[in-house]
Amino acid sequence: MHSKPNKAWLYLLLSLVLLGAFLVYPLIDVLIYSVEEGFNFASQTYLGVGLYNYSYVLHDPYFLQAVRNTFVLVIITVPVSTGLALLISAGLSSIKPLRKLYQTVYFLPYVTNTLAVGLVFMVLFQKTEYTDGLVNLMLRWFGAGPIDFINGPHWAKMFVLCFYTIWVVMPFKILVLTGALASVNQDYYKAARVDGTSRRRIFFRITLPMISPMIVYLVITGFIGAFKAYSDAVALFGTDLNAAGMNTIVGYVYDMLYGDSGGYPSYASAAAIILFVIVLTITCINLLVSRRQLRD
Amino acid sequence: MNIQLQELTKRFPARGRKARGEVTAVDRLTFEVPDGLLVGLLGPSGCGKSTTLNMICGLETPTEGKIFFGGEDVTHLPPELRGVGMVFQNYALYPHLTVLQNITFPLENLKGAQKLTKAEMRRRALEAAALVQIEELLDRKPKELSGGQQQRVAIARALVKMPKVLLLDEPLSNLDARLRLQTREEICKIQKKTGITTLFVTHDQEEAMSISDRIVVMKDGVLMQQGAPQQVYDDPANLFVAKFLGTPPINVFEGTVRKERLLLAGQDVLAVPGAPDGSVWVGIRPEGFTPDANGPVACGLSRVEVLGRDVSIVCTHPACTTDTLRAIVNARHDVDGAADTVHFALHPDKVFLFDHETEVRIPFAVQG
Numbered sequence: 001m002h003s004k005p006n007k008a009w010l011y012l013l014l015s016l017v018l019l020g021a022f023l024v025y026p027l028i029d030v031l032i033y034s035v036e037e038g039f040n041f042a043s044q045t046y047l048g049v050g051l052y053n054y055s056y057v058l059h060d061p062y063f064l065q066a067v068r069n070t071f072v073l074v075i076i077t078v079p080v081s082t083g084l085a086l087l088i089s090a091g092l093s094s095i096k097p098l099r100k101l102y103q104t105v106y107f108l109p110y111v112t113n114t115l116a117v118g119l120v121f122m123v124l125f126q127k128t129e130y131t132d133g134l135v136n137l138m139l140r141w142f143g144a145g146p147i148d149f150i151n152g153p154h155w156a157k158m159f160v161l162c163f164y165t166i167w168v169v170m171p172f173k174i175l176v177l178t179g180a181l182a183s184v185n186q187d188y189y190k191a192a193r194v195d196g197t198s199r200r201r202i203f204f205r206i207t208l209p210m211i212s213p214m215i216v217y218l219v220i221t222g223f224i225g226a227f228k229a230y231s232d233a234v235a236l237f238g239t240d241l242n243a244a245g246m247n248t249i250v251g252y253v254y255d256m257l258y259g260d261s262g263g264y265p266s267y268a269s270a271a272a273i274i275l276f277v278i279v280l281t282i283t284c285i286n287l288l289v290s291r292r293q294l295r296d
Numbered sequence: 297m298n299i300q301l302q303e304l305t306k307r308f309p310a311r312g313r314k315a316r317g318e319v320t321a322v323d324r325l326t327f328e329v330p331d332g333l334l335v336g337l338l339g340p341s342g343c344g345k346s347t348t349l350n351m352i353c354g355l356e357t358p359t360e361g362k363i364f365f366g367g368e369d370v371t372h373l374p375p376e377l378r379g380v381g382m383v384f385q386n387y388a389l390y391p392h393l394t395v396l397q398n399i400t401f402p403l404e405n406l407k408g409a410q411k412l413t414k415a416e417m418r419r420r421a422l423e424a425a426a427l428v429q430i431e432e433l434l435d436r437k438p439k440e441l442s443g444g445q446q447q448r449v450a451i452a453r454a455l456v457k458m459p460k461v462l463l464l465d466e467p468l469s470n471l472d473a474r475l476r477l478q479t480r481e482e483i484c485k486i487q488k489k490t491g492i493t494t495l496f497v498t499h500d501q502e503e504a505m506s507i508s509d510r511i512v513v514m515k516d517g518v519l520m521q522q523g524a525p526q527q528v529y530d531d532p533a534n535l536f537v538a539k540f541l542g543t544p545p546i547n548v549f550e551g552t553v554r555k556e557r558l559l560l561a562g563q564d565v566l567a568v569p570g571a572p573d574g575s576v577w578v579g580i581r582p583e584g585f586t587p588d589a590n591g592p593v594a595c596g597l598s599r600v601e602v603l604g605r606d607v608s609i610v611c612t613h614p615a616c617t618t619d620t621l622r623a624i625v626n627a628r629h630d631v632d633g634a635a636d637t638v639h640f641a642l643h644p645d646k647v648f649l650f651d652h653e654t655e656v657r658i659p660f661a662v663q664g
Contacts, residue, residue: 187388190355195402195457196376205401209392 033269085173110171118235125149304361336504381454584646585623
């Protein structure tokens, strides 16, 4: 193995070249764009080098709104979806009849198109001149007034976006967790039963630690995925997210590049770099925390 | 405290799409594990011995039959109320807990009046650890231990609740040969020291014979024979038990009894007073042969293996059911390895006759 390092590099060459061309180079390019002040896309010229783009972005109320939205989305959806997925997978692994059917049902959202799901959610939540939407009909049974979830107050829109995101990301988590649960050796449970361990204690002291590497993986990828949220918001609230007040950081980057006000690659790059720094920081914290927990 | 099984039966629904009906894993099993003894439950893989163990510890419920611990019916008690300690084949040590946490785990489950203080738990855990001599390993994780050490931790964890019964499922099968010898003595020693009624399951007859006070031989869920190891070896009830016990295995021949004489391939080899006429299976232990130039059994000599204390003679015989048969003789006997044939005399008490149909032992009066 160690005797032929050159051969190993040869095998890696193709992927390294592709990674370099489509990942490393753009990343560096984005960094360069983000520090070029007064960049003119048409003439490809700029006035100087500095941090003005960052300063602009950080003072842009739309960007700040997008950051707030993204953080709310992350903080709500990651724990809730992981927790719910854990509950559902634990339930799935403890039932015998129809398990396959339930597993399929829970996995369906994963293979369903985001925009199609968005349309269904519109039907459920949107209030039009003809109907209040299905959810509002149900709310009325409990005496609550109709709420416009799509064009109404910010919290209602946020609720729909979180609900939607959780619903979309859960199938994958359930899939991973049912797999992790199934891979726990049954002998541990038998041993615990012989010792009279309560179900609750079995779950928290045996099952959870056994599948914790998978949970860590899901939380980290969940954080990253939620920070990159964009298409979900578009599916629910249309492309003019700034007007709806439901923009996300990635949405802001997109708008800066191609939106109505588009043509600002420098601002877009600065926003993208800020997002990158946030995700990197959160992931590092995640890894540190989980590693310490695994060691204990 | 003794364990009694009464007509214990376990049937599982058959697996697979086409399979119908049920599979009987354990069939009307009745035996007793006397108080304070070490009993080996022995049988080939798939004979239902692990299922039996699981029923005794309460992980499986029997389809029929009863289990008594010291006269008390525990058939429908959950495992934790039976007072059993169980050691699993793969030890099932919790990998994320240290050795000490693993041993303490069962104590932390105790509720109500049995609940222990932290200090008391620690004292009990240290006591159990001392019993199996793992005091220096308490802060390690299971994966940092060798197979033998993991085994000890598993035993300590099973003993820490001071169970009335200790059950071990294939305790030695995950260890290498040298460690196996050492560990089986260890288990024997721990059992003698604690005096706890112990039942262990194994498919290795040597293992069972060497440390058990009694052995119980099973096949296809049915009890074949039970008794002290030497007694079962010397007096097998049927062909299966005779073949299953002993290394090297017993040599089996097709023979005929005529007028109280045993014939092998037409040759009169032994007087068998009391045996009825008919065709029989003949089992002869490897140590049942003595080289004797005038002996009645003539075999084609294949080779002679020198073992130091003994000599193993590998040879052929037309009536033998296997290609070669093996005789173990004292090295004092001078066997000519270059000769074509070798003649043996037989020890009558090492020769067993079995019915050709039922494979049940046919007794005969041993002479001389």
